[in-house]
Amino acid sequence: MEKFFNFQDFKYSIRDLTRSYKKISTIIFTLFISLFVLSIIISLEYSLKKELNSNAKILLGGDLEINTRNEKVNDEYLNQLKKLGDVSSTVEFSTMLADSKKQNAKTFFIRLKAVDDKYPLYGNVESFPKDALNLLQKTTNSIVVNKKIFETLNLKINDTVYIKQSPFKVVGYVETVPDLGRALLFGDFAVVSTNSFLKLNINTLGSFINYEYRLKAYNESLNIKDQVINLTKKYPSYSVRFPENSSNNLKKLIDNFSQFLSLVSISAMLIAGIGISNTLISFINQKNISIAIMKSLGFTSGTIKKIFYFEIFTVLFAISIIAYLLAVLSVPVVNIFLSKTLGIAVHSEFVLKNFLKVFLSGFLVVVIFCLPTISAIQQIKPSSLFRNVFQSCDFYFNKKNISLIILSIVGLILLFALDSQKPLYTVGYFFIFFLICFTLYSLSRIIIFYLRKIKFINFLPLRLAVKNITNPKTIFPITVLSLGLGVTLLLSLTLVGYNFKKEVEKSIPEIAPDYFFVSIQDTEKDKFVKYLKNNDPNTLIDMMPIVSASVTKINKKDPLTYIKSTNDSYWVLERDRRISWSDVPPKDNPITEGKWFDNNSKEMQISLDAKVAKDLDIKLNDTLSLKIYGRDVEGKVVNFRKVDYRDLSINFVILINPKFAVNIPHEYIATAKFSSAINFKEGTFLQNFKNISAIKVSNYLGKITEIVNKIFIAVTVISSVAVIIGLMVISSAVIVQARLGIYQNLIFKILGINTNNLISASVIEFLITFFSIVFIALLFSVGVSYFVIESIFRLSWSLEIVNSALVLLLIGILTVVLILFNNYRFLSPKVYPLVRNE
């Protein structure tokens, strides 16, 4: 049996590679781009997660965090905690910040963080001036705002801003705080001292207030985790968080995003794989004579194949290293943008496991696409050297090849699925990809079958085109496959990009309110309505009661023990939610299953968001335990509603029956749509209602737009890479076809068929190829883009016919130009070298 590795064969492969690398430049280029993109995504994801894990205590703000929701901690409990370590208490709540008390005051809806002198227990607050936090503790009624507020309101140190009409002196601004919460991650915030906060005399029911206590153990070796858990058992309304859960939301965001980008980059790599197989078959056909000579000298097909495998894997190995190293070096560049957006500084690092993943992805793609290509060497006969007739070889499939290809595909799917938070999405994605391949291949075979049935064609170029498509050595299926996949990917990304752009440019919906108002107390409800109506009699006001509640049990079982943090609806369980009640179903929340509340029942009945119910596997008549004001109440799920949070009206995950809720202390949330929003002055409103926060919908949308815009940029960059690879693949397919036709063109030339006929035949052949794939490409790209927009990014999808048609037209024109350009030199071959077999 032949040795697997033979140094002599390896030497031949290196010799051949150094002399023929120009002929495989497409392989080198497409492999490099796709591996580089994949490397960047993998490196960045790793660096971000490593940063989150290694800074878990900093991100949490302590060794552990006790959340007492909207109530202050019990003094006895606090004293017990203080025996274990340093305790820092913070209070967060949502409120309005204004730059003056005037009617035309500029306002910001912020998350206000009140901190004590122990804050932060871990990490540093980056601020200007550097001691801004110390000044905060020393100066009464002082505030540090985030940089965006500081710049937008054009503030200066020692300026005054107002919260609930109380003046606060600005002693600095803050760039980032170490304990990133979800609210602070993308929203605006400000920091005050606990003493200043107490002076605000917050007297609302606290739907939007949150008390948190963080502990840093005196001695790191002490196992405070168990002690605090035991201590907290007496206080069931308190929840404890540990460093490993400190940044679940951020991790989830990174997971979702990196999964999407990884799948796009692996698509680019798979399409590059088609280009690789096209280029490689062309390379082998160009080396047809050399291979035949080697065989005549006594090389076996196996040895020659081995030499080619060595060549391609050497290229792959070298490119993987270069691509990965460049990607690692690029991480600091990306960090410039990331540190501003997420407040996390990532560091580049060479990680062997990541490199192996990149290399292995490339290896599997190369194996999948090179097996049938390199195996084609088997078809080359040395006897052709005697007859001077060389047949071009074709992709070669046998049972062994097919088994290896299937194994490699499974390996590739496992490589990405096992490493992903949503393995099913990954598997589904690959399934769709290979389904598209299968559909396109079948289509090409059907077209060949029917074209073969046409016997008489008078128009010469059409006859030549049909002959080219139907001849036994046709590469029509591979052209359909590469062009089809390229067009499908381009169309899909166009539609994804368009829908992102639409979201970015989206104007506020007609029916959307102008303002949200939160923290409306029962006592000021009527005054609030009257004020708005006086301001504008045509104001449409929608008001709902709210109360904080958390889901503690589903069917008597703690959901956090069996529902993973990667679940799409984990957010419902993670913290307190605001719930409400209503006599009738909300008009924009249609019931999808079950019946509305039974008004005669005094027991708690629950109406749930249908999507959340599905994610958490909650059925009708299941029981949910809700903790309201520290008391567990059990209720039955009686219906599911379709809730669309994007309509910007008041939407609740959980609604309960009014008959049960009537005696629960509560406050209100309201929306208002004015006939003319310009007449509403936030400054005047704040003078009258210092406890109510007004959130301008257009500002809120601006925040979303900002985030979506960043995602759009990333999608566009990745799409551009896919576009480049797609075009190269199409180009390589065209070159392969043109090169194969060179001898035929010579014969045609000798027979007197002019170049115009040959050009017309090429164009007709392309048109047959292109129009056969358009419908399938459109069908799949609509499906894929719909899935990406609606299911992954949860935006609304719509079909854009004009842009899609434009993309198709552009691809068509570009490909025709490529065909003519690439065909030109092959259409008029020089007769002498060809007839002499040079």
Next chain:
Amino acid sequence: MSDLLELQDIHLNYKTESTAVEVIRGVSLKINSNESVAIVGKSGSGKTSLIMLIAGLECPNSGKIIFEGEDISQYSEDRLADIRKRKIGIVFQSFYLIPNYTALENVSLVLEINKVADAKKKSMELLEQLGLKDRINHFPSQLSGGEQQRVAIARSIVLNPKLILADEPSGNLDSENSKLIMSLLFKYCKQNGSSLVLVTHDQMLAKECDRIIEIKDGKIF
């Protein structure tokens, strides 16, 4: 002289989609060690098919090919390749050197794959003997037809094979180069004790061989 190669009642068919063409019809012949044999015949008579059978590049539909006492007619492609590698040298009409290998590399390749020590040195010496000292690092495209064929001859004889098969080796050369090439081929075959099977149209050239076999419609006369 002992038997090197024996063909016993060889038949070879080429099948097309609709028909089967019998190109070799019951050929039997013997080739001895150190013997030179010319195969002559018109175009399409079966000369090339016969030489391909001898080279192990085609397998007969029936009959036996005995090489050094072993029936190789049913050998696998890889075993035939191994015999070719060690024992047969081939010279083609169109030279067929590996285009991206230098003259030296084309020749030393044969020694390298047979794991012969000092492959480069031995190849260089041979090329010098063939008058190609200044051409050893040239690629085939940088050589004239005559030079290319000399490199091809060097490649075929460098391992001292038992059998050299030459298919119209001077067919693409002018008369001067043709003479030079053929004299080299005969000289080295004699010198190394190799048998030579020469396919040619040239009766004069054929007469220089020990024996002439004429083939017509796939049969030997």
